[in-house]
Amino acid sequence: MSALHIALVGPCAPPAGGMANQTAQLAQLLAASGATVELVRSNAPVRPAWLGSMRGLRAMCRLLPYLRALWRAAGRAEIVHVMANSGWSWHLHAAPAIWIGRLRGKAVLLHYHGGEAAPFLARQGKLVTITLARAHAIVVPSAFLARLFGEYGLSALILPNVVDLERFAPGPPVSRDHPLILVCRHLEPVYDHATALRAFSLVRHAVPHARMTIAGEGAELPRLRQLAAALGVAHAVTFAGALDQEGMTRLYRAADAMLNPSLADNLPVSILEALASGVPVVSTNVGGIPCLLEHGTTGLLVAPGDAGAMARQLVAVLHDTEGAQRLRAAGIALASAYTWQYVGPRLLAQYRRLSRLPHPGWYTRLVARPLFLLQQRLKGHAGAALLHELEVSQWLSPAALAQLRLERLRQLLAHAARHVPYYRGLFARLDFDPAKVHDLRDLRCLPILRKADISAQRDAFRSAVAGPLQRCNTGGSSGEPLIFYLGKARVSHDVAAKWRATRWWGVDIGDPEVVVWGSPIELGAQDRWRAWRDRVLRSTLLPAFQMSDVKLDGYLRRLRQLRPSMVFGYPSALSRLARHALAQRVPLDALGTKVVFVTAERLYEEQRKLLATAFGCPVANGYGGRDAGFIAHECPEGGMHLSAEDIIVEIVGQDGQPVPDGTPGAIVVTHLASADFPFIRYATGDVGAISTAPCPCGRGLPLLHSLEGRSTDFVVAHDGTVMHGLALIYILRDIAQVRAFKIVQESLLLTRVLLVCVPPLADDARQRIAAQFKARLGADVAIDIAEVPEIAAEASGKYRYVISKIAPPP
Template sequence: MDWYAFLCRHMVTPIWAKKERSPYLDHCRRLDRFPGRSMEDLRAIQWEKLRELIQHAWEKVEYYREKWRSIGFRPEDLKSKEDLLRLPLLTKEDIRAHKPRMIAHGIPTEKLIPKKTSGSTGVSLEFFVDDDSIQWKRGCELHFNQWTGWKIGEKVAAIWGNPTHRANWRAVIRNALLERYDYLNTLKMSEEQMLAFYQRQLRRKPKLLFGHAHSIYLFANFLRQKKLEPFRPKGILSTCMVLHDFERRRIEETFGCRVFNRYGCEEVSLISCECEAHQGLHLNLNTLAVEFLRDGRPAKPGEPGALVVTDLTNYGMPFIRYKVGDVGIPSGKECPCGRPLPLMESLEGRVADYVVTPEGNLISGISLTENFAMELPEIKQVQIVQEKPDVLVFRVVRSETFSAGSEEKIRNLALQRFGKTMRFECEYVEHIPQEANGKYRFCISKVKNPFA
């Protein structure tokens, strides 16, 4: 039994939070009590938070005040969700161009924490989050982590890019005593590194495995190929990338526990998380307002839409109707778990992860890579790149069983999915390169689509 986990949960963590004057544990406990509320209650609280944020942005943020004045909008005009649609969307380009004017007047500089995205679209994004918002985000993360069965204070194994637990001696001590993470750096996933990570976890016995979806899948494959007996966490948190069904199956078969899918981004933190029912991802309406838009209108349940998010906690540099750059499918169903949080059916990937056919049809990159993985086991990895409406490039990593007939299978599969008007070519590579943040992208389209 891990006695220190009990000590950490009931003594070390509360004392540390008190020493830092951090309310994140209080926020976590408050969220733990939310299942007793109705969805109507939570939506009413969310709406009031939204109105307060809009009023604050009007009074304190030059960028929003000028934008809204130009369209004849004032905070008192916000009476329904339809009124919210009047407000302009916020893009990454807007933030880069107007960052100084987006910072709220009257917020002490020491309360603003600089943040930076990893730049999955090619250019990183720099912004600020106020300290109160950071504490809410920490509380939310702890709350949702516990849905896996993990408890505060228990050890975590993380497969992640650019870990910061060794940034300085304070970070080392904090991690050893409080956070208890051990990392496999996704930017250095050699067989030697994976074996060393595996051996450490056999000794540590972590209760949670956390990381990039595809990187966890690659690690599971490594264990199976080497015939290594896996360590047994209580649950697995998959995040930062779309989780394919074939990846979920392989990971769950390998580790003998369920995978909990999660979605978020650096700009607004955790957006949605899967519960033990595994029938969609619960939207985090505790700290966010989430919209799904298609051609500028709200997407219907079951219809893909571009994700637009308002962070209800960041008053230092508000993100109001921020276009994240991803596509998701809203659900009209209630979850059997009973939690009063609406569902997202699935995350469909980035806006640029949709292939557009010459006829104008949209095909999700998720379905394509899933299809290739299921139909072509002789392929280790595939990346689909679309530069023009009628041309695709398949970057293929071949396995030992790849043969001359495999390319014919690719040809037939492409013909079935895209028809005769789509041309394609195969480019054989040793590996699919990771992005700077350690993530993989398996479908990249540079052709405009309705979500752009």
């Protein structure tokens, strides 16, 4: 964060208020985090002072100095962070900040507050959303606003308001004869102080000595004073005006209850401050309030405008000591989730994401937009449109994402039941009705699909209404090759998933890319059309199966010539290339490469370190295969995000039943875009675990907690103990002479070890290797060690370290 320069645009006190306080607090917290913060005040004082009392004239006098300050600050900053509200404040302050940020070529984060967003967007949605869509990121304090923005096709990340627990904390318990009810909102009609006063007059019948303090200022003050007098409670009501945070701290600690009577609201900071101060809250159930408070647990909720209900709940708080204490304890616990310790990492992750946004040149923009769209249309694919959809859906809440997946699953199952012979027969035998699927867990009614099932009835998996299909096969590195077919929909979804993930790292379609990939069969399919396409897309393919020293020297020359933004390929092949570069002292860390993206094999930590050192950039892991599709990709915050819009992932144990989150098991996938040749509950042969923890990046996509590797990456000891191949890899990795190796477990009684060594191993070193292997696999296991000049790649172009020919556990 030390190098990040942020232009923070928003109101500041005076006058004090929720958004003004949040702006000031945010500026302090960001500065303490190491960022350079330039505050652009949207409500600067007007001179001469008499102009400040004239609202329209005051706004116009502020506008030109504000725009000038905004233009200058945006020019100096990397990110423009805009605090926004509804109404004229949007048009005069937020909208200009977004457009100026974009004109200055800066990343723009819109931080939208305000419970009146719904009527505002209903009135002016067409105009407002044009500007909203220009922000690179939208954050809102509550699920209420996130859902509202979603209705307008806009994706918003929930970033709660921050409460300072050091400032707002419970005071010592005090027994008071004159209990105090607190209202903390500006004196504006939307906050309905009139109903609060009527409720207070009713409270006084049950609690005659009760008092009320209203903190805030506004044009409603004369009317509210008159109402208090008419109700006969003027002597018990104090209009405290606008208070600074010290004054509010004292007021919270003196209060016995807080009343929030709003007619529209979002996530009021005043409620968070009251909760943190141990003050029970009675609030209307409008806007985002039900997303914050649970009635009867963390607060008491009533309908807006219902003075009688407000009075009854306030009296309950004042009379029921034990109930009030439960509310206080629950409120204090809830407020702890709204601290900078929780919110800060999520905001800083957004800043990091925005700082990595692609700043493409004209050629990349040309390729990523019109040319990519044209290429997809010529092929009959929908990758361009799907990419846009995925970039929106990645920010959906887990609940919204689950609903999207459920709808797509039901469509896939219904299609399979009508048009795919295998599933039509299977569903009939099981009496399985896709129309009765109401939960993703209903998939468990179907058996797990294995490669042998597809191989035995391949034609029965083809949809009767499928369009042209592409014949594919897995490399057979697991010992069981598979022939299957892909339709255009599935290919389109895979293309979109890949490019969404690369954009996370600042790499777009058309940026120079080097791909180290492919078997001789794949490379033989590179016809003139594909060659022309790759030249236009600036994608260069280097064969992964041809990696002699002479070839590697040529690859290094190509890398230095092309200066790719991304290097993509097998981790084993890229590691081989990186080791050669380091051995030849050919620097690759000044090429401008933004990310090394690896996939199709397990990525070992030593490989990650090697590649990061050699290329001088982060290493991103991708998980998937030709059969299962792109299952998960790593984001810059370290989360391994599932492509959840397209793929349902289940983790099952040896009995085929689901295992708890965080527990490793067999990975079973259902690809929702595979209707032409359905993969439903397909056993990938891989082992991993699921996590429900959120990623700091804020995406709603679930995470793989761990990816252990293929089941054939595991070896079985003579006594039946199953262990990961790393147990054997570690033995060889630390031997200086070993330049390359391969371990093949032929049977429970024989394991072969192929080594490339310089210089050759001495007999005692061989004996030590054999002894350590026997210690893990069993004393009766024969260890056959052979030194070879080179270890060839698999037919797929991959370099596999461990292969077990023993059937893995189910």
